[in-house]
Amino acid sequence: MDNNSSNNLLQSSFESQEDTDNEKRAALQREQLSRRPSYRKILDELASESGTGTADTKPDKLNLVASLNNSQNTQVSQPAVITINNSTNLVPPHQQQILAGPQTSNVGGLFHTPVIVTSDVMSVLASTLTNSSNTSGVQPTVVALPQHFFQGSNSDQLSQPAATIMSFNNSQADLQNLSATQVLSNVIQAPRTALITTPYYNIHRPPNNQVVMTQGIPGGNHQTPQQLADEASKKREIRLMKNREAARHCRVKKKEYLKCLEERVQILEGQNKKLIDELKALKEFYTQHKKDYPEHNI
């Protein structure tokens, strides 16, 4: 064997080692690529290599909702029926304090702070409702709690979720006779999906610091059409926002995937070139060998 041939063999030996590495790498990439159509794996792997999980890039549901809520906080709800200024002292200051706790929620841009109307201001409220109902043709439903309700009650009880809707068909006298527990059970045990068959009012406290009563629809659920529409549009906004984020995410992954494919093409092209060169060298070696050693020919 001449020097040239041994050098070639030595080089081939190194190259074959390099090729093995390349093949391993290529095999790894093939494996990755065979996991299509989802790009999740690649992105996850890339993310883990760079030390940041995909969790970082996932939209935070809470933040999403929070940001949406924040964006809607500036919208002041339109009172559907009655607006009563705080100056009418519907709720004494100390009771407002009780009610202005964590139970305040913002749904569809409305601040659903439960407002309890005490018996000593019921006449004011009743007359307001009556006057209003004369034009709307709906008999007023008075929302009221007797004074003794507040004695011994605590804010935890009041923070029950369904307290944003209060539906009563009781007369003032009936209400005066209700115990605190009975009233509470009327208020807080009404399921959110319950059908309300009597006229009722939703009571909100929007940011303009007015007590706003919106008339509900008997026979429907406890939400007004406006509220339903708001909720639907809010849901849609959230869905669109999430999908927007998801599409962005998906495109990033797709780009990474394409980059990976391009790298793989380069690797394969390199391998192909090496194989062609190797084949050429072997052919030359074989031809030369045939010339040098004709007696070996069969």
Add this chain to the structure above:
DNA sequence: GGAAATTCCCGTCAACCGGG
């Protein structure tokens, strides 16, 4: 320089799929 064509990016919709 400006119109037309092409490319890129983004948002949305709809279909599909997996998990609960």
Add this chain to the structure above:
DNA sequence: CCCGGTTGACGGGAATTTCC
């Protein structure tokens, strides 16, 4: 079965390139 995530398809607008 419903819900939420994923992704291909589509359309619109902005940016870039090409052509006259």
